[in-house]
Amino acid sequence: MAGILGPRAIFWAFIVLATGVIYRTYIHNFIFLTLGIGREIQPIEDFPRPARKLYAACNSLDSRKGWSPGGNLYNFSARSRTDHIAVIDVDQPGSDGLYGLRQLKIGGYQDDLDLHGFDVRKIEGRLRFWLINYRPPVDHVTGEFLDALVVGANSTVEMFDLDEISNTLEHVKTVASEAIFTPNGVAVEENGLGFVITNDHNTKTGTLRDLEMLSGGGSLAYCRSDTGKCHIAADKGFSMANGIAHNKNGYYYVANSASGLITVHKLVNDELIQVESINTGYPIDNLSLDADGNLIAAAFPDSIALVKSSMDPYNVVAPATVLAIDDIANQLETYGKNVKVSKLAEDRDAKSLPSSTVAVHDAKGHKLFLAGIFSPFITICEQRLQLPMPKR
Numbered sequence: 001m002a003g004i005l006g007p008r009a010i011f012w013a014f015i016v017l018a019t020g021v022i023y024r025t026y027i028h029n030f031i032f033l034t035l036g037i038g039r040e041i042q043p044i045e046d047f048p049r050p051a052r053k054l055y056a057a058c059n060s061l062d063s064r065k066g067w068s069p070g071g072n073l074y075n076f077s078a079r080s081r082t083d084h085i086a087v088i089d090v091d092q093p094g095s096d097g098l099y100g101l102r103q104l105k106i107g108g109y110q111d112d113l114d115l116h117g118f119d120v121r122k123i124e125g126r127l128r129f130w131l132i133n134y135r136p137p138v139d140h141v142t143g144e145f146l147d148a149l150v151v152g153a154n155s156t157v158e159m160f161d162l163d164e165i166s167n168t169l170e171h172v173k174t175v176a177s178e179a180i181f182t183p184n185g186v187a188v189e190e191n192g193l194g195f196v197i198t199n200d201h202n203t204k205t206g207t208l209r210d211l212e213m214l215s216g217g218g219s220l221a222y223c224r225s226d227t228g229k230c231h232i233a234a235d236k237g238f239s240m241a242n243g244i245a246h247n248k249n250g251y252y253y254v255a256n257s258a259s260g261l262i263t264v265h266k267l268v269n270d271e272l273i274q275v276e277s278i279n280t281g282y283p284i285d286n287l288s289l290d291a292d293g294n295l296i297a298a299a300f301p302d303s304i305a306l307v308k309s310s311m312d313p314y315n316v317v318a319p320a321t322v323l324a325i326d327d328i329a330n331q332l333e334t335y336g337k338n339v340k341v342s343k344l345a346e347d348r349d350a351k352s353l354p355s356s357t358v359a360v361h362d363a364k365g366h367k368l369f370l371a372g373i374f375s376p377f378i379t380i381c382e383q384r385l386q387l388p389m390p391k392r
């Protein structure tokens, strides 16, 4: 016998694990089905869930406060040389609530890594990583460091394959090119061959660089993993090109931090032509796409607080906003630049969310992961089902 109780309205809410603050955000319909008697009921082990993982580029804050060429910080002597990729098991919080946090080892690569944006694709059963690497500049004859304040960083993209058994990233190759100039984000095509880099500025160093906040700047480099060759594929209309996400339909979404625009690009004859421009109304940093095709953006509701937080990260947390454009591919087709930009979460008083520069949404597990380049912690928000109080 199977009966239906409902449909019932339930509340979805984000619960910030750290503090238990509840955000009542969505109302959905939900249907309960009771289980019949006498059926064979299978154990949970019959339905293995893939061990889903989340990767993050991590380092110490003191190191980042010295060497962050993207943020005009060029003191490479302050580097702790401890940059690494950390991993957590998103479906297994564990008894300590740390989600099995651990570090990947590095194999076949002798230099230091100075990490920023990265992307991951599954290639022939293995996970391949494309990591932006802010190398300090070196004189290739003497091997001595050059003055980074003058010449800037010597940024490259490092490709690694993950050996899951030994938990080791094995180096595949270094992609070095003049077109990888002031890289910030990287987005890789489905087949792992083409990838696009955002350059956030037109200049590596110097006084004109700061004016780009007003005058605009930035470009997109298109690279090939097989040949290691790159070229500038777009250099007009950017305003601090920052986060980038690649959609399966071939579109690239680029966050322009200074203008708050998300520009939409398509590869045509080796050029990444701009086909649309969406105004979010916020300074925005990184972008990500979730499994349902929703675009998620980390936004700054208070830029001054963010600057303060970057200078004193242990004591100052800036307010954070997470924006979403649901099903962006379909919305773009229907509404063009008038797609609906909604707020997924916001923390005006900086109670629970970090000074966020990156937000990732887990559509299957109903979780939101927030982190920041100058944040000493990450926050995991959980979407919970809440039954309404019974009516009397």
Ligand SMILES: *[C@@H]1O[C@H](CO)[C@@H](O)[C@H](O)[C@H]1NC(C)=O
Binding pocket: 066, 075, 077, 078
């Ligand atoms: C650079 O970092 C080193 C090591 O932390 C520090 O001793 C030095 O004072 C810094 N230099 C500048 C110019 O801030």
Ligand SMILES: *[C@@H]1O[C@H](CO)[C@@H](O)[C@H](O)[C@H]1NC(C)=O
Binding pocket: 116, 117, 118, 119, 120, 184, 185, 243, 286, 287, 288, 289, 357, 358, 359, 360
């Ligand atoms: C931006 O987000 C993407 C997608 O989650 C991630 O792969 C990348 O490392 C992030 N970059 C930065 C600089 O946070």
Ligand SMILES: *[C@@H]1O[C@H](CO)[C@@H](O)[C@H](O)[C@H]1NC(C)=O
Binding pocket: 135, 136, 137, 138, 139, 140, 154, 156, 174, 176
């Ligand atoms: C930049 O890095 C590449 C790749 O390691 C290297 O070949 C080149 O000599 C470096 N240039 C400078 C100025 O550091």
